[in-house]
Amino acid sequence: MSADPLVVGVDFGTLSGRAVVVRVRDGAELGSAVTEYRHGVVDRELPATGRALPPEWALQVPSDYVDVLRTAVPAALADAGADPADVLGIGTDFTACTMVPATVDGTPLCELPEFAENPHAYVKLWRHHAAQPQADRINELARARGEKWLPRYGGLISSEWEFAKGLELFEEAPDVYAATRHWVEAADWIVWQLTGSYVRNACTAGYKGILQDGQYPSRDFLRELAPGFESFVADKLEHPLGQLGDRAGTLTAEAAAWTGLPEGIAVAVGNVDAHVTAPAARAVEPGQLVAIMGTSTCHVVNGAELREVPGMCGVVDGGIVPGLWGYEAGQSGVGDIFGWFAGHFARESHDELTRLAARQEVGEHGLVALDWHSGNRSVLVDHDLSGVVVGQTLATRAEDVYRALLEATAFGTRKIVETFAEAGIPVTELIVAGGLTKNALLMQIYADVTNLPLSVVGSAQAPALGSAIHAAVAAGAYPDIRAAAGAMGSARSAVYEPVPAHVTAYDELYAEYTTLHDYFGRGTNDVMHRLAARRRAVAKGRS
Ligand SMILES: Nc1ncnc2c1ncn2[C@@H]1O[C@H](COP(=O)(O)OP(=O)(O)O)[C@@H](O)[C@H]1O
Numbered sequence: 001m002s003a004d005p006l007v008v009g010v011d012f013g014t015l016s017g018r019a020v021v022v023r024v025r026d027g028a029e030l031g032s033a034v035t036e037y038r039h040g041v042v043d044r045e046l047p048a049t050g051r052a053l054p055p056e057w058a059l060q061v062p063s064d065y066v067d068v069l070r071t072a073v074p075a076a077l078a079d080a081g082a083d084p085a086d087v088l089g090i091g092t093d094f095t096a097c098t099m100v101p102a103t104v105d106g107t108p109l110c111e112l113p114e115f116a117e118n119p120h121a122y123v124k125l126w127r128h129h130a131a132q133p134q135a136d137r138i139n140e141l142a143r144a145r146g147e148k149w150l151p152r153y154g155g156l157i158s159s160e161w162e163f164a165k166g167l168e169l170f171e172e173a174p175d176v177y178a179a180t181r182h183w184v185e186a187a188d189w190i191v192w193q194l195t196g197s198y199v200r201n202a203c204t205a206g207y208k209g210i211l212q213d214g215q216y217p218s219r220d221f222l223r224e225l226a227p228g229f230e231s232f233v234a235d236k237l238e239h240p241l242g243q244l245g246d247r248a249g250t251l252t253a254e255a256a257a258w259t260g261l262p263e264g265i266a267v268a269v270g271n272v273d274a275h276v277t278a279p280a281a282r283a284v285e286p287g288q289l290v291a292i293m294g295t296s297t298c299h300v301v302n303g304a305e306l307r308e309v310p311g312m313c314g315v316v317d318g319g320i321v322p323g324l325w326g327y328e329a330g331q332s333g334v335g336d337i338f339g340w341f342a343g344h345f346a347r348e349s350h351d352e353l354t355r356l357a358a359r360q361e362v363g364e365h366g367l368v369a370l371d372w373h374s375g376n377r378s379v380l381v382d383h384d385l386s387g388v389v390v391g392q393t394l395a396t397r398a399e400d401v402y403r404a405l406l407e408a409t410a411f412g413t414r415k416i417v418e419t420f421a422e423a424g425i426p427v428t429e430l431i432v433a434g435g436l437t438k439n440a441l442l443m444q445i446y447a448d449v450t451n452l453p454l455s456v457v458g459s460a461q462a463p464a465l466g467s468a469i470h471a472a473v474a475a476g477a478y479p480d481i482r483a484a485a486g487a488m489g490s491a492r493s494a495v496y497e498p499v500p501a502h503v504t505a506y507d508e509l510y511a512e513y514t515t516l517h518d519y520f521g522r523g524t525n526d527v528m529h530r531l532a533a534r535r536r537a538v539a540k541g542r543s
């Protein structure tokens with residue numbers, strides 16, 4: 001073994017894949033590279049046919065992920081000036097729940113000529129929200145039957161997850177469903193490409209696959225949901241599990257040729273981009289909440305005890321680090337909302353809008369917004385909800401709305417933090433990670449709105465560093481994730497402190513947010529649902 005061993009971490013985000021080369025002894029990032037996905041998010045038309053996709057669809061093309069292995073990994077090695085022979089292992093993380101319908105050998109169905117023109121044969125990205133009607137039925141039936149797993153998901157299963165998307169496939173594309181041998185998380189599919197064998201990671205199986213206490217939803221439940229769907233678990237989903245930090249296998253000769261890494265090195269079990277970030281931020285103790293802020297925000301926090309938190313995404317035993325209950329919550333749209341507004345309406349850069357918005361006092365724009373442009377993941381778990389900006393006048397400028405949207409996402413995070421605390425999972429430290437940490441105004445707003453000092457993860461590529469940490473554990477360089485996190489992870493404490501005058505002003509605006517939140521989100525006025533149904537009906541009629 002080399003005197004100074006290295007590991008590689010690769011983070012597969014929504015728009016790109018990022019690779020880092022990391023020193024095992026101290027977590028120093030020696031080199032990195034990014035590859036944008038060639039097809040990005042396929043949400044308007046299918047590249048193979050040019051056919052328009054219905055609203056709420058979001059697909060990806062799996063060969064784009066392999067391109068990241070072929071390009072970003074060698075480029076990161078070159079950037080680091082690293083000798084590949086020094087690399088002990090590789091770890092990966094992925095967005096989730098991002099699902100690949102695959103054959104028995106892992107070939108994505110969209111790569112078979114007979115399915116290339118069928119949108120259902122492509123990867124359904126986490127933010128594919130067309131399975132909301134299926135999610136609604138799952139929730140209704142689970143509630144009626146008193147299914148014990150439902151409270152582990154805050155009382156609601158999301159349309160983003162494995163069962164809702166699986167039921168959508170079963171009902172809307174029976175031919176693709178029948179040809180699907182494995183309904184695979186992309187997190188596991190990429191590990192399959194690296195090792196040549198399929199290992200299902202315990203993290204996504206728990207959070208997105210309704211695996212609780214070793215059991216999936218019963219055949220009986222699935223039959224009642226939709227006759228014929230009862231064999232979904234046995235036929236498509238169930239597969240031997242790998243625990244976080246375990247070795248899934250070793251790098252194949254083919255993957256070694258793609259990446260420039262040595263054949264036979266350790267490949268870590270797959271993981272979710274959010275959960276893998278906790279060790280990168282050294283946040284492996286109860287109460288340390290990590291918010292990974294990118295296109296969306298995921299919130300992960302460990303707890304010593306099992307609690308039922310309304311509207312959380314889930315609680316999984318060992319879901320973040322072995323030995324603790326891992327809790328997850330999230331906001332489906334954050335950077336995506338800012339990007340949508342900046343691109344379609346303001347036609348200005350984030351930097352310019354931020355510069356103008358930063359000149360304002362709290363409340364100066366006279367606006368309050370709801371951050372539901374991509375639906376609400378926590379705490380309402382409803383993707384038929386949509387965005388709102390209240391208070392616009394002819395004097396309202398683009399930077400005013402932009403700032404109101406930044407603030408709305410901060411209010412959404414406060415709602416989540418308060419809900420955790422009320423359920424007995426107090427948040428003692430808020431640590432932020434992800435691409436949005438570069439926006440200092442946004443960070444200050446989060447400190448002011450939550451009234452918590454904000455720590456910032458030490459790495460600009462925290463999920464990729466987290467994957468590298470898992471690679472080091474899988475390679476046997478550390479006994480467990482906690483030890484590896486202590487040596488390789490980092491966070492800067494209290495980088496943004498709440499400003500008391502802002503805190504008071506935001507308390508008042510948060511009260512307005514809460515009123516709107518409950519009015520539109522908890523059934524007082526169902527206008528958003530009616531509009532979503534109408535939009536869906538028109539799209540259906542057209543297709
Ligand atoms: N300066 C900025 N301020 C606010 N949002 C930004 C800024 N720059 C990029 N974004 C948004 O951040 C998101 C990308 O976040 P990033 O963490 O890089 O990616 P990912 O979520 O795919 O991991 C995009 O949705 C984009 O609109």
Ligand SMILES: O=C(CO)[C@H](O)[C@H](O)COP(=O)(O)O
Binds near residue numbers: 015
């Ligand atoms: O829900 C998730 C994890 O549980 C998704 O992976 C996440 O929301 C998408 O990540 P990103 O915003 O970094 O692209």
